[in-house]
Structures are given as C-alpha cells and as structure tokens.
Amino acid sequence: MKMLPSSLMNKHWKWGIFILLALTILLLPLPAQSAQASEKYIQIQASSYEYNPGVVRVKPGERVTLELTSTDVTHGIYIDGYNLEVIAEPGQTQTLSFVADQTGTFRLRCSVTCGALHPFMTGKLQVGTNALLWKSIAIAALGIAVVIWTVRT
Amino acid sequence: MNRVELTRVPLIKTALRSRWPQLILRVIALAGFLLAILAGISGTPVGSRNFGIVFVWIGWWALLMLVAVPLFGRGWCSVCPIPMPGEWLQQGALLKPQGRGLGLGKRWPNKLRNIWLQNGAFVLVALFSTVILTSPLTSALVLTAFLVIAIAASLVFERRAFCRYLCPVGGFIGLYSQVAPVELRVIDTSVCASHTEKTCYAGSAEGYGCPWQVFPPGLVKNTYCGTCMECLRTCPHDNLAINLRPFGTDLNNPTGRKMDEAFKAFIMLGSAVVYSAVMLGPWGFLKSAAYHIGSVQWLVYAAGFLTFLFLLLPGLFYAAVALGQTLGGKKAKPTGKAASRSRLFGTHRQAFTGFAYSLVPLGLAAWIAFSVSFVFANISYLWPVLSDPMGWGWNLLGTASLSWTPYLTQAVPTLQALILLGGLLWASRTSLRIADQQPAQPTAITRPLLQALPIIAFCAAVTFGLLGLLIA
Numbered sequence: 149m150k151m152l153p154s155s156l157m158n159k160h161w162k163w164g165i166f167i168l169l170a171l172t173i174l175l176l177p178l179p180a181q182s183a184q185a186s187e188k189y190i191q192i193q194a195s196s197y198e199y200n201p202g203v204v205r206v207k208p209g210e211r212v213t214l215e216l217t218s219t220d221v222t223h224g225i226y227i228d229g230y231n232l233e234v235i236a237e238p239g240q241t242q243t244l245s246f247v248a249d250q251t252g253t254f255r256l257r258c259s260v261t262c263g264a265l266h267p268f269m270t271g272k273l274q275v276g277t278n279a280l281l282w283k284s285i286a287i288a289a290l291g292i293a294v295v296i297w298t299v300r301t
Numbered sequence: 302m303n304r305v306e307l308t309r310v311p312l313i314k315t316a317l318r319s320r321w322p323q324l325i326l327r328v329i330a331l332a333g334f335l336l337a338i339l340a341g342i343s344g345t346p347v348g349s350r351n352f353g354i355v356f357v358w359i360g361w362w363a364l365l366m367l368v369a370v371p372l373f374g375r376g377w378c379s380v381c382p383i384p385m386p387g388e389w390l391q392q393g394a395l396l397k398p399q400g401r402g403l404g405l406g407k408r409w410p411n412k413l414r415n416i417w418l419q420n421g422a423f424v425l426v427a428l429f430s431t432v433i434l435t436s437p438l439t440s441a442l443v444l445t446a447f448l449v450i451a452i453a454a455s456l457v458f459e460r461r462a463f464c465r466y467l468c469p470v471g472g473f474i475g476l477y478s479q480v481a482p483v484e485l486r487v488i489d490t491s492v493c494a495s496h497t498e499k500t501c502y503a504g505s506a507e508g509y510g511c512p513w514q515v516f517p518p519g520l521v522k523n524t525y526c527g528t529c530m531e532c533l534r535t536c537p538h539d540n541l542a543i544n545l546r547p548f549g550t551d552l553n554n555p556t557g558r559k560m561d562e563a564f565k566a567f568i569m570l571g572s573a574v575v576y577s578a579v580m581l582g583p584w585g586f587l588k589s590a591a592y593h594i595g596s597v598q599w600l601v602y603a604a605g606f607l608t609f610l611f612l613l614l615p616g617l618f619y620a621a622v623a624l625g626q627t628l629g630g631k632k633a634k635p636t637g638k639a640a641s642r643s644r645l646f647g648t649h650r651q652a653f654t655g656f657a658y659s660l661v662p663l664g665l666a667a668w669i670a671f672s673v674s675f676v677f678a679n680i681s682y683l684w685p686v687l688s689d690p691m692g693w694g695w696n697l698l699g700t701a702s703l704s705w706t707p708y709l710t711q712a713v714p715t716l717q718a719l720i721l722l723g724g725l726l727w728a729s730r731t732s733l734r735i736a737d738q739q740p741a742q743p744t745a746i747t748r749p750l751l752q753a754l755p756i757i758a759f760c761a762a763v764t765f766g767l768l769g770l771l772i773a
Binding site (some may be wrong): 254 | 347679725
C-alpha cells in the first residue's frame with residue numbers, strides 16, 4: 149500500500165486533532181442554564197414588514213405566551229426550530245403558548261403572504277445563551293491556530 | 302499534479318464535444334427565462350405566487366449559489382440562456398458555424414477590458430434588489446433589460462462581450478469559479494506552440510473561436526473561461542481537457558491578480574453582509590429604507606451601502622494590509638516624506654490587491670450561508686408556482702395547494718456556522734499562502750506570518766459579524 153508523504157501525514161494528524169477538538173466543543177454542553185418555571189407574556193405588534201419588538205428574549209424553561217396583534221393586514225409568526233405558528237387578522241390578537249425548552253436563537257418569520265417584502269419579515273426569539281455562537285467563535289480561534297500551525301511548519 | 306482528467310472518460314468527452322446536450326439544456330433554460338419574463342409581466346403581482354420571482358430568485362439562485370458555483374465554477378455560464386438570441390444572430394447559426402451572421406463585430410474597447418463595468422452593474426442591481434427580488438414586474442423588466450443588452454452587445458461587438466464585460470452575475474461567478482474543483486486547461490502547451498492556426502482562438506469549421514476572448518493555451522485561472530466547450534471542439538490535436546482538481550487551486554496562483562477583481566471581492570463580501578442585515582435581520586426600518594426607492598430613507602440606505610462597499614470595507618482591509626506590511630518588515634526605506642508616502646502606498650497597493658483574494662473563499666462562504674437560510678425557508682413556494690406559474694388559479698401538476706413549509710429550520714443555524722467557519726479557515730490559509738508570495742524588498746526582513754495576521758483578524762471580524770447577523 150502506498151504511504152502518504154510525511155509532510156502530508158503531519159498535516160493530516162493536525163487536522164485530525166482539530167476536528168476532534170472542534171467536535172468536542174460543539175457537543176460539549178455549556179454549564180446548565182437554570183430552567184425557569186415562571187411564565188412570560190410578550191405582546192408583539194406585527195405590521196408590514198416588522199415585528200415590534202423585533203427580538204424577543206426569554207429564559208430557558210419559561211412558559212411563554214406570545215400575544216400577536218396585527219395592525220394592518222393579516223400576519224403570522226412561525227418560529228424556526230420550534231415549528232410553531234400563530235396567525236392574527238388585522239386588529240385582532242391571537243396567542244401562542246409554549247415552553248421555551250430549546251436554548252439558542254430562533255428566527256421568527258411571517259407565515260402569511262402579507263405584501264412585497266413578506267419573505268423578509270423576520271424577527272428573533274432568544275432563549276438563554278446562544279451556545280452555537282460562542283462555540284463557533286471558540287472553534288474559529290482554534291481553527292485559525294491550526295491553519296497557522298499547518299501552513300507555517 | 303493532483304488532477305484527474307475527466308475528459309479521458311469517453312462518455313464525458315462525447316457529451317461535452319457534442320453540441321446537442323448543451324443546446325437542449327440552454328433551450329430549456331431559455332424557455333424558463335422567457336416564462337419568468339412573461340409571468341412577471343402578465344402574472345399575479347404577488348411575488349411568492351409568481352413563477353418569475355420564485356423560479357428565478359429562489360429556485361435558480363439556490364441552484365447557482367449552493368451547487369453550480371462552488372462545484373462547477375462557471376458551469377452555469379455554459380448553459381445560460383441570456384446570450385443565446387444575440388449569439389444566434391451574431392453567428393447566423395443555431396449550432397455549428399455556417400454562413401454569415403449579423404453584427405458589426407467591433408473589438409471591445411481596450412480601456413474597458415476589465416470587470417469594473419460588471420462591478421458597477423452588480424452594485425446597481427444590488428441597490429434596487431429588495432424591489433427586484435419581490436416585484437414580478439420589476440424583475441421581468443430587469444431580466445428583459447439583460448436580454449436586450451446582451452443582444453445589442455452581440456450585434457455591435459465581437460464574441461460574447463456581454464458575458465465577459467457586462468453581465469453582473471458573470472462577474473461574481475468568475476471570481477468564485479477560482480474555488481471550484483473543475484477546470485478547463487490545455488493538456489500540453491508544447492502542442493499549442495507548434496500549432497500555427499490556433500483554431501481554439503480563431504475558430505474552425507468544427508466550432509467558434511473562444512467566445513470569451515480567452516486564449517486557451519494561456520489559461521491559468523477559471524475566472525474568464527466560460528466553459529462553453531468551443532475549444533474542445535476546435536482543437537484538432539485533442540489537447541484540451543476538463544480536469545478535476547483540489548478546491549481553490551486558482552487562489553494559490555499569483556498570476557493575474559488585479560484591482561478590479563479585488564474590488565469585486567469587497568463588493569460581494571459587503572453585499573452578503575448588507576443583505577444578511579436587511580433581508581434576514583429583525584430591523585423593519587432597514588427593510589423599509591431599502592424598499593422605498595427614491596425616498597430620503599432609501600438615499601441614506603444607498604449612501605450607507607456604497608460607503609460600506611467602497612470605503613469602509615476596503616479601507617479597513619487596507620489598514621490591515623498596511624499593518625501587516627509594517628509588522629512583516631516589508632516597508633520600503635523612506636528617503637523623504639513624500640517619497641516615503643508614495644513608496645509606501647505603492648507597496649501597500651500591490652499587497653492590498655494580492656491579499657484581497659483571501660476574501661474569495663470568505664465571500665463565497667458568506668453568500669452560501671446567507672442563501673441557505675433564505676432558500677430553505679422559502680423553497681416550498683416553488684411547488685405551487687410549478688402548477689400555477691402565473692398565479693391565475695391553475696393546478697397543472699396538482700401542487701398548487703401545497704402550503705408554505707420552511708425546511709430544516711433546526712439544522713440551518715449549525716449549517717450556517719460551519720459554512721462560515723470553513724470560509725474563515727480557508728481565507729486564513731489563503732492569506733498565509735499569499736503572504737509567502739509577496740515580493741520582498743532587497744533589505745527587508747520578510748515575516749509572512751506577521752503580514753497575514755492582520756488579514757486573518759479582518760476575516761475573523763467579518764465572520765463574527767456574519768455569525769451575529771445570521772445565527773445570533
């Protein structure tokens with residue numbers, strides 16, 4: 149069997165270590181964020197083409213009730229990741245209750261065609277710490293170190 | 302050298318040399334393109350129910366940015382329908398050369414033999430993009446304008462002047478095609494040296510001289526090769542090949558790095574950042590400003606957009622390059638204030654152009670990460686419009702009533718993070734390689750790592766910004 153050149157082997161094991169460490173960082177649970185049994189009511193006003201507030205912050209484990217009011221045409225909220233939806237007719241308020249049992253940031257999207265910029269009507273739901281963001285930054289720093297290590301040696 | 306010649310496979314070679322598979326694909330694409338224009342003009346004004354919007358800006362865009370560009374480079378250009386009608390008129394034939402075509406056959410002006418016009422065309426489209434991407438009529442008018450300009454360019458200038466110098470899409474496909482794992486190259490340049498007819502450039506009875514105005518024996522990068530396969534057909538010595546190669550091979554080649562391409566890298570990277578903020582961010586005022594063309598808010602948005610693309614991003618990058626040059630010991634020896642400034646600028650300008658190519662993988666990753674979110678959330682609009690392209694209540698394929706369903710919403714943020722991290726690491730690696738290639742001053746102590754570190758920091762800052770916009 150043909151052997152790889154030693155320089156290539158050298159680079160391969162460095163990248164192997166990086167992948168192992170990156171996977172460890174990615175899969176490692178962050179210190180547990182205390183689950184809140186409390187309830188949180190949030191009023192969201194939807195108008196073309198924004199939610200107010202645009203960013204909704206809740207604590208992990210909280211029972212969240214979103215009260216969606218539409219001020220112009222029919223709008224909806226679809227929560228990425230949670231795959232939940234609520235639709236409000238103009239002038240009416242509809243509620244959506246759920247337990248914030250997944251941490252991270254989830255995009256809110258209008259689920260009813262509401263006009264020209266409908267596909268871009270978005271907001272955010274932030275549940276606790278965004279572990280993916282911090283893990284990504286850590287992996288980036290580690291990756292840059294490995295790139296320098298492999299290219300410069 | 303790490304290449305596999307795909308055209309050694311008889312089936313691949315036959316398929317690429319034959320004009321029929323390409324013509325069939327182009328005719329299908331032309332039909333789709335014309336239907337998109339027709340739907341935009343006469344179909345429903347609701348973008349998410351109109352074939353012209355959904356097919357072009359979601360379906361085609363997904364195919365282009367997630368598959369065609371990263372894997373096949375300019376593969377899309379080889380089947381693009383936009384230059385077809387003009388080319389048919391110019392050549393006076395649908396397939397092989399025969400008879401005489403129409404047109405003045407003028408040479409493209411020397412001063413415009415660069416991609417600055419393509420840069421300008423892309424920025425122009427980008428400035429109006431929130432309307433173009435959502436209004437079927439505006440989108441149809443823009444597509445029609447592309448078609449008309451391509452026909453006019455074919456009738457006035459020789460070969461594919463539109464594709465090479467004007468197409469706003471072709472400009473960035475060319476830049477990012479350097480990353481693709483396929484290339485068209487000459488097999489043995491000594492064969493070309495002894496071939497006096499140069500049929501690959503001049504043409505023959507078997508095919509046209511390179512429509513992209515490229516001299517195939519001199520090809521070292523994918524940027525301007527439209528993979529139209531004409532040279533495969535005209536070479537009597539069978540001396541051209543399609544090769545499989547490692548990703549990003551062209552980025553390691555220091556030949557032909559130019560300021561217009563460098564700025565294309567800034568324009569694309571900057572646009573990906575702005576689009577992520579405007580289209581995927583939670584800020585309604587930004588969307589409104591980008592949409593209301595001609596309003597004061599739009600003018601402020603346009604000024605901000607242009608400042609970010611042409612001043613802020615290149616300015617910060619220039620500062621990073623200058624810092625790297627200073628740290629890396631490549632500063633020219635000053636002999637007076639003015640001379641020093643001029644020499645310093647000259648040195649930095651060259652390094653600025655060179656290092657800008659580090660932004661190619663970073664920009665491509667940014668566009669893929671942006672597109673992943675946009676495409677997976679909206680691709681389900683495609684199924685109803687396939688049955689009802691005009692939004693007139695048809696149900697041709699029985700899919701008209703399928704509702705909007707975002708796909709992979711749980712996986713998308715992780716996918717985006719991985720793509721952006723991959724782009725950052727690739728950009729870092731490319732900047733270190735470019736640092737190694739910088740010409741050293743005779744008295745300078747060269748420290749490539751120190752030159753590259755500020756560039757890596759710049760790339761990391763942009764990546765963290767994008768992570769903030771897309772997944773935070």
